[in-house]
Amino acid sequence: MIKRLLALDGVSVVCQFRDDGALVEGYGVLGEEMMGRLAKFAHDYKRMVQGNTDQFSMFTQLPGWTPPGGWIVRGTMASVCSVGNLVCFVDNREASLNEVMKELAEVSRY
Amino acid sequence: MSSLDSLMNLQGAAAAFEYSDRGELTDHRISEQSNLTADALDLLAHVFVANICIATMQARGWEKTTGQGGFYPVQGFTLVGLEWSAVGNGRRGVVLRNDKADFEAAYAALDS
């Protein structure tokens, strides 16, 4: 199911991770070990974003921020996008972030 | 004596380093016995910058929410590992052995 993310322009890797950070499955141009590292990073980053979003809500009392839906780290050439327990690598020149985030949200619901 | 050399004089110091406000390593000293590298210090510098930013957000939020001042502006962040600690203040950092670490002396030396 998560493989269909690879059909989007610019998506080179997609991984699913467990709630303890272990890799469930991964597809694309990375080896197994690097997929495992990406899964661990995405899991840790998700918890960190959750923590920071909780604090933002706590300090501002603004509704609608927590729990966070996902995150994007954008580099000059590439970005890492995550929703739920899915994470993918995208090439900024080819990918539409809107499309990638929409598809991630949809696939993460299955 | 440069400021990095005086940081290296702290008890148990394995490395001292200086970095830009974005966390890029600009200068460093590593003791001969240490297996730290410049690349590791560059990552540590980024750890300091990232955590001082987060702590600053927390200090601002805390002070506004509780009315209790005293945390802002954040003056430093320390990462405590099993045997070693890294003490930084946003411009410079020093790596100390935990069993010899004098955190207060480190902060004082970093600010001098």
Added chain:
Amino acid sequence: MSVYSELAGMQGVIAAGEYAYRGDRYNYKGQLSDEMARMASIMCRATTMGTHMQVGILCANSENCPFDPAHGWVVRGPEFTVCVVANVFCFLRNEAGLLNRVMKHMQDRLADVEEMV
């Protein structure tokens, strides 16, 4: 006696507490309101998550990484300092000698705690 109670009894310590790595549970002792202790727990947990991730990245490519595993962190402000080792936090005044005493006590008492549970 729990570590946070021991810390709360030290001269110059404002308050100390412990938080669960998962969920919202926390305990504390000292001069904080219940709401402040809840907020402190949320903040300390978030920073601990961050430092664990950072140490993971820091040590991913180097052997004998001197910070693995991350045991704790300290944030120093002009009047107060926050220390965290494992899942115990301590708010203290910047009084001469106190930070070193608190850190020594926390590291001695919490030396065996490695896993985030």
